[in-house]
Amino acid sequence: MIILFSLLFLLAVVLLVFLFRSYTSLPYKIALLILPFNAIADIMVDFSLLGEIHFGEIRGAILLIYVLAMLPFIRLNGPARTVVIWLIYLLPLIFFSSDIIYSFQVYSKVVIAYLMLPIGIWLFRSKRSFSKLCVSLVITSYIYVIGFCIFQYFDLGEVIYTDEGFSTFGGGQAKFTQILTYAVIAFPFSLHMSDSLNKQRIVHILGHLASAIIIILVFHRSSIYALLFGYLVLVIVGYQRKNILKLSLIILLVIFSISTFFYPSMYESLFVISGERDFLLENEFESSRGRLSELYFVERNFTNYTTIEILFGQELFNGRVLTDSYRIYKSARPLHIDYVVVLLGAGVVGLFMYFYIYWKMTLSIINRSKSLPNTIKKGYLATFLGLLIACLSMSLSNQIWGLSSLSTFFLFTGAMIGFPTSFKKT
16 A cells, blocks of 8 residues: 555656646746645644545645655755755654654655745745735635634634633644744735735735734744744834834734633633643653753753764654653653754754754845845845744744644745845845
C-alpha cells in the first residue's frame, strides 16, 4: 500500500511539473489559493473523508505535491538556497528517529511551510501580483472570522483551556489566531499597496478589525504577545503611527462594548492562564508551568548527549520521547518551543542554519528596499520586521508543528522579497 501510494505521489509530481511548464500562470493562481485553502482545511481538519483519511492529510498531500513540483522552476539564491540546504540537511536525520513515520510527517509540514519562501519570491514579482496576495490574505481572514462565529453560535469544535472557554476549529485549536496575527500586522502595508477602491478598502479594514478583536477574545497568549510586539515595531519605526493608534483605540472600544457578553469566558481564560493548567507535571515541578519545565529537562538531556549528538541532534521532530521519558505531562505532548525542537532534533548545526534563514531573509529585505521609492520603503521595512518579530515570538509556542501559520509567514515575506524587482531606483 505504501509503495503504491509513493508511486502515485511521484506520478502526480511529474504530471504537475509538465503542467506548470505549459501554463505559466497556473502556479501563480494556485499560490493565491493556498492561504484560503489552508483556512478551510484548518476548519475541517478533523472531518474524515474517504474512510480513515481526514481532510488534514489530503491538504498536506496536495500542498507537498505542489511545492515539490515547483522546485525545478525556482531559481535558488539568497534565503531560498539556504532554506533548501537546511531541508536537505534535515532529511537523513529522520532515519535516526525512534518513530520514523512521525518524524517524517512533521518534516513534511516543515518542507511545505519553508518552501513557501522561494515560491513567494519567484511568483510575486510585481506590485500587482503582491496586491492580489494581500486580497487573498484578507479573504483568508474572513474565512477564519466567519468560521469562528459559526462555531461559537452552534457550539461546535473543540474547547480549549477550560470547559467554559471559546470553541475553536478542529485539530487546529487556537492556532488559527497566529494566521490572523500575521494578517493584522501586514494590514497597514497591504492597504497601502492595494489597488482596491474605497468600498473594497472598507472591506479590508473591517476584516482585519474583526481579526484583531478575535485574537484578543480567544486570548491565545503567543498570538497576543506577537501582535503587540509586531505593532510596537511599526510604531517605533514610525510607519502609519496615527492610523495604528486609531485602530488600537477602536479595537479597545469594541471589546469594551461587547465585554458584557463574553465576560465569563474571558475571565475564565485569564484565571486558567494565571493558574495551573490541565497538563501538570507529575514530579518535582508539579506546581510549575510545563512549558518552563521543558527547558530544565531539555538542558538536562542535552548535557548527556555525545559530541555527535550535540552537533547533529537526535530524534528529529520527535520531542515526545523527551516529554514521555521524564513524564513532563499527564498525556503525550510534543515540545512547545520550536528552537528547542530544532536543537534536540537537528543539533547545534541545525539550529544555526535555522536562524541563518531568518538572517538571510533580513539581508535580502534590506537590499531590496534600496530599490524602492521613499513612499514605500519605510512601510516595507517596518512590516517585514514586525512580521519577523511576531514569527520569532510565536515560535515559542510550537509553530513548527502546524502548517498554516508558517506557510502564511513565508509566502507573504517571500512575496515581499520578490516584488521590489519591478521598481527602479529613485
